[in-house]
Amino acid sequence: MPENVFDLSALKVSCQRCSLRHLCLPNELTNGDVEKLDDLMERHSPLQRGEFLFRQGDRYRSLYVVRSGSFKTHHLHKDGTESILGFHLPGEIIGLTGLGNGEYHTSAIALERATICELPLHRLHYLAQLLPSLNEQLYKIMSNRITEDQEMLMILREHTAQERLASFVMSLAQRFKHRGFSSDNIVLSMTRQDIANFLGLTLETVSRTLAKLEKKGILGIERRNIHILDNDRLHKLSRASHDDPSGTDGDRKGA
Amino acid sequence: MPENVFDLSALKVSCQRCSLRHLCLPNELTNGDVEKLDDLMERHSPLQRGEFLFRQGDRYRSLYVVRSGSFKTHHLHKDGTESILGFHLPGEIIGLTGLGNGEYHTSAIALERATICELPLHRLHYLAQLLPSLNEQLYKIMSNRITEDQEMLMILREHTAQERLASFVMSLAQRFKHRGFSSDNIVLSMTRQDIANFLGLTLETVSRTLAKLEKKGILGIERRNIHILDNDRLHKLSRASHDDPSGTDGDRKGA
DNA sequence: CGCCGAATTGAGTCTATTCAAATGTGGTGG
DNA sequence: CCACCACATTTGAATAGACTCAATTCGGCG
Numbered sequence: 001m002p003e004n005v006f007d008l009s010a011l012k013v014s015c016q017r018c019s020l021r022h023l024c025l026p027n028e029l030t031n032g033d034v035e036k037l038d039d040l041m042e043r044h045s046p047l048q049r050g051e052f053l054f055r056q057g058d059r060y061r062s063l064y065v066v067r068s069g070s071f072k073t074h075h076l077h078k079d080g081t082e083s084i085l086g087f088h089l090p091g092e093i094i095g096l097t098g099l100g101n102g103e104y105h106t107s108a109i110a111l112e113r114a115t116i117c118e119l120p121l122h123r124l125h126y127l128a129q130l131l132p133s134l135n136e137q138l139y140k141i142m143s144n145r146i147t148e149d150q151e152m153l154m155i156l157r158e159h160t161a162q163e164r165l166a167s168f169v170m171s172l173a174q175r176f177k178h179r180g181f182s183s184d185n186i187v188l189s190m191t192r193q194d195i196a197n198f199l200g201l202t203l204e205t206v207s208r209t210l211a212k213l214e215k216k217g218i219l220g221i222e223r224r225n226i227h228i229l230d231n232d233r234l235h236k237l238s239r240a241s242h243d244d245p246s247g248t249d250g251d252r253k254g255a
Numbered sequence: 256m257p258e259n260v261f262d263l264s265a266l267k268v269s270c271q272r273c274s275l276r277h278l279c280l281p282n283e284l285t286n287g288d289v290e291k292l293d294d295l296m297e298r299h300s301p302l303q304r305g306e307f308l309f310r311q312g313d314r315y316r317s318l319y320v321v322r323s324g325s326f327k328t329h330h331l332h333k334d335g336t337e338s339i340l341g342f343h344l345p346g347e348i349i350g351l352t353g354l355g356n357g358e359y360h361t362s363a364i365a366l367e368r369a370t371i372c373e374l375p376l377h378r379l380h381y382l383a384q385l386l387p388s389l390n391e392q393l394y395k396i397m398s399n400r401i402t403e404d405q406e407m408l409m410i411l412r413e414h415t416a417q418e419r420l421a422s423f424v425m426s427l428a429q430r431f432k433h434r435g436f437s438s439d440n441i442v443l444s445m446t447r448q449d450i451a452n453f454l455g456l457t458l459e460t461v462s463r464t465l466a467k468l469e470k471k472g473i474l475g476i477e478r479r480n481i482h483i484l485d486n487d488r489l490h491k492l493s494r495a496s497h498d499d500p501s502g503t504d505g506d507r508k509g510a
Numbered sequence: 511c512g513c514c515g516a517a518t519t520g521a522g523t524c525t526a527t528t529c530a531a532a533t534g535t536g537g538t539g540g
Numbered sequence: 541c542c543a544c545c546a547c548a549t550t551t552g553a554a555t556a557g558a559c560t561c562a563a564t565t566c567g568g569c570g
Contacts, residue, residue: 075405075409081413083408083409083412083413085405085408085409096397096398096401097398097401097402097405098398098402099394099395099397099398100395100396100398100399100402101399105402106405124394125391128383128384128387128390128391129383129384129387132383132384135383135390136380136383138394139354139379139393139397140354140355141355142351142354142394142397142398142401143351143352143353143354143355143397144355144356145401146351146352146397146400146401146404147352147353147355147360149401149404149405149408150330150340150352150361150404152408153338153340153404153407153408153411154330154338154340156408156411156412156455157338157411157452157454157455158336158338158455160525160526161525161526191547191548191549192548192549192550193548193549197412199412200411200412200413201526201527202526202527202528203548203549204526204527204528204549204550204551205525205526205527206549207549207550207551208526208550208551211550211551223534223535223548223549415557415558416557416558446515446516446517447516447517447518448516448517456558456559457558457559457560458516458517459517459518459519459558459559459560460557460558460559461517462517462518462519463518463519463558466518466519478516478517478566478567
């Protein structure tokens with residue numbers, strides 16, 4: 001790649017000049033505080049696709065922020081099956097779980113070539129004194145994370161396959177948009193199986209449902225590339241049953 | 256009940272003498288620190304069944320700890336339906352969501368007569384400086400909460416009605432046990448509808464499934480009272496499909 | 511005693527699953 | 541260049557678990 005504007009790993013990185021600054025830990029911090037934070041953070045060489053950032057059961061080391069690329073976190077059950085707990089885009093935090101008992105209870109895996117910033121645990125300990133505003137920021141981040149997980153709970157409990165997929169696509173689109181990327185042309189870095197696992201469906205159902213959304217003219221799908229053709233109808237599908245009783249699509253759930 | 260040993264609201268309460276001390280915020284704090292915390296906390300007169308502790312959309316006020324009784328938190332959708340996000344027993348924290356955007360995104364309702372302790376937000380702000388160990392404790396609590404929500408996600412995605420119910424009952428039993436109550440005789444303070452909503456099922460399915468567990472001799476059920484008759488089989492049912500491939504019960508999911 | 515909500519029980523339906531096979535894609539090596 | 545393999549994805553048919561609709565029972569309370 002001759003000119004990759006977003007390949008942050010090639011630059012001498014700093015929070016201050018990072019394009020993700022407003023999405024990430026430094027959000028809402030003063031310039032002086034960002035400078036202090038900068039000294040606490042560590043950077044590393046990129047991870048390749050499939051590489052582990054940490055493994056379930058590892059002693060808790062650090063809080064991580066995705067700088068480029070994407071990750072998935074998953075929990076491994078004793079019988080070998082896995083549960084995907086989330087996908088993580090640039091600017092998002094990995095490693096909020098595990099502070100409680102001192103070890104990660106999930107594994108984090110790069111879905112593509114990716115870079116991260118690291119905030120080691122031992123620095124977290126005196127961070128509250130050094131950077132009170134970052135301490136508050138961390139409270140907010142964790143609180144938001146709880147809220148997000150709870151929203152996911154609601155989606156899983158009350159939504160059909162179609163609604164889950166619609167929510168999933170919209171969520172990704174919004175997160176892309178928030179990062180300055182196109183919001184109606186998203187690239188999936190995960191497999192259908194990963195999506196199915198995350199949404200509590202089978203990969204067949206994901207495939208079928210995406211095909212159905214394509215046939216309706218709501219999405220354009222070519223392998224990992226998804227074009228959002230009709231945002232309004234997608235939005236209606238994603239939460240129609242709860243927040244918007246109207247609907248223009250033909251087939252609906254139930255009698 | 257003429258002599259209710261656990262009716263803490265009748266005592267002049269303090270964290271130091273509170274029987275919940277080791278379950279609650281003061282956990283792992285030194286005596287001196289608990290004394291400081293004591294000064295930050297506020298107590299109130301009891302709430303009656305059905306009373307709101309706070310409502311969705313209220314400006315964020317405080318972190319709450321259940322002292323006695325129980326609560327449910329739920330999110331109200333625009334169409335009037337509700338999603339129950341959790342049940343809260345003595346020693347458990349309410350109000351971790353909402354720190355992020357400054358307002359509660361759920362409502363908290365007493366399921367029975369209940370008392371709470373309150374830690375106002377404006378005190379949280381300087382708490383990090385005053386009580387560094389409590390600050391760390393709060394990180395742990397929030398981290399654990401994220402972990403719990405994620406475990407709930409896994410249950411909802413991969414478990415049948417029977418497995419969900421088994422997990423739910425076991426979770427309650429463990430939490431009761433942890434509080435010094437009987438672990439094989441639990442009293443439900445919530446309705447079947449609440450349980451169904453929480454587990455992503457219908458109340459009919461909850462009723463039927465509980466009946467099935469009773470017929471198997473695993474549970475004894477009389478209205479809101481549940482006796483755990485066969486803990487081993489209950490445990491197997493709750494997560495047999497993932498963490499324990501063996502099973503002694505007759506009917507299983509799938510082919 | 512009768513009302514009302516909570517809970518149980520029954521019958522039929524539907525969504526998503528399971529099992530199965532085919533298609534497509536990318537990479538490897540002859 | 542193309543055969544071949546591994547893997548992801550699509551598509552089809554049948555099954556099953558949970559849902560919806562509906563009626564009944566139970567229990568508390570005025």
